[in-house]
Amino acid sequence: MTSVLPPRTRRVHPAWWVAAVTFLALIGAAAFRAVPGVLIDPLHEEFGWSLSTISLAVAINLALYGLTAPFAAALMERFGIRRVVVAALLVVALGSGLTVFMTASWQLVLCWGVLVGLGTGSMAMSLVATVTGRWFVARRGLVSGILTAAGATGQLIFLPVVAAISERAGWRPAALGTTVAALAVVPFVAWLLRDRPRDLGVTPYGGTAADDADPVHGNPARTAIRGLTGAVRTPVFWLLAGGFMICGASTNGIVQPHFISAAHDHGMPVTTAAGLLAVVGVFDVAGTIFSGWLTDRTDPRVLLLTYYALRGLSLFLLPQLFGTDIRVSMIAFIVFYGLDWVATVPPTLALCRQYFGTRAPVVFGWVFASHQIGAALAAFGAGVIREVTGSYDGAWYGAAVLCVFAAALSISIRRRPTPPATPTTMPVEPTPAAAAEAHG
Secondary structure (H helix, E strand, O other), X not given: OOOOOOOOOOOOOHHHXXXXXXXXXXXXXXXXXXXXXXXXXXXXXXXXXXXXXXXXXXXXHHHHHHHHHHHHHHHHHHHOHHHHHHHHHHHHHHHHHHHHHOOOHXXXXXXXXXXXXXXXXXXXXXXXXXXHHHHXXXXXXXXXXXXXXXXXXXXXXHHHHHHHHHHHHOHHHHHHHHHHXXXXXXXXXXXXXXXXXXXXXXOOEOOOHHHOOOOOOOOHHHHHHHHHXXXXXXXXXXXXXXXXXXXXXHHHHOHHHHHHHHHHHOOOOHHHHHHHHHHHHHHHHHHHHHHHHHHOOOOHXXXXXXXXXXXXXXXXXXXXXXXXXXXXXXXXXXXXXXXXXXXXXXXXXXXXXXXXXXXXXXXXXXXXXXXXXXXXXXXXHHHHHHXXXXXXXXXXXXXXXXXXXXXXXXXOOOOOOOOOOOOOOOOOOOOHHHHHHHOO
């Protein structure tokens, strides 16, 4: 008599596979975003373009990176995550590849600013908000921290690679390398990324079927605008957007594109400065994941107060830390700043969920748009300050003061009463047929 074995159950919930391929997509998109900080000086030397002109292209890139986010979130609701992410990666590859043919500054603005800004913006924090909102109920803070680390860390880890290629072979091979990185991710997204848990016959991780909301079939642009018009009526939106605008100015706007040039002004080799930013990326992973873990357990407002205040202090000290070589004080700054780089995202996203519910992905897209507007203004402003005064010191001190203001905005958000906790059932594991579909 033969015994019948029970059907094999899935040990890993498919939500984690979706999170993994999303992490990979964000890393691929981040490749090109590593380029601006390294190639400002080579472009200036080859074409004679002013730092203000190059900073303008960076500013447009950063602004579109943010302004695209809420519309991308609405597009994901209408057409699905996978289609939007594949299209975005192809646009990034097109924009980065076309830069090697540039002969005029307007082409830099078009390729580097517009195309890459639109492509990367379609995958930015709106993708993180959408994936965590659809696929996770438990561990949302942790997963948002991990995915946020992918986008921010990818661009920093690529820095020494881009710098080394640029120094040995020129900036064009470096730009083409980032094109390859974006294209390499496309097959994985097309294969593994699924739009909703119901597509695989499962429920969201740690949730029930009721947590798998029905897709929105309305006009994506109208959905994005409605999300904004509803959010602007609440004070919490303005407090979150104001704080996040300063967050963008003090990270993506000033440190990411201008740190290498500022260090080079003090005699530090470009590759060494790029290596320091890569170390920021390494510690950013730990800091952001830990921030996500804390967000599941701590008042997000208090976390934001702490992050912004400490960031302001570090930026205030930075001008005295530059030198021709790497000192212990600079290493301490890099480690500390890395831990704080995008630690603000998980608590900001958590506050959006608390106050805006199912509208959180679109609303967070608009909050993130303010982040990138701040980054764009700071990127352009820092370039102008350097050109007018011959030093970046004014930009560092200004960013430090703004961070203190962001801390005050964050703690000003009124605490939202927490509803009584309700028990949740564990997710139902999919059938073997659904398991096979996940890999098909």
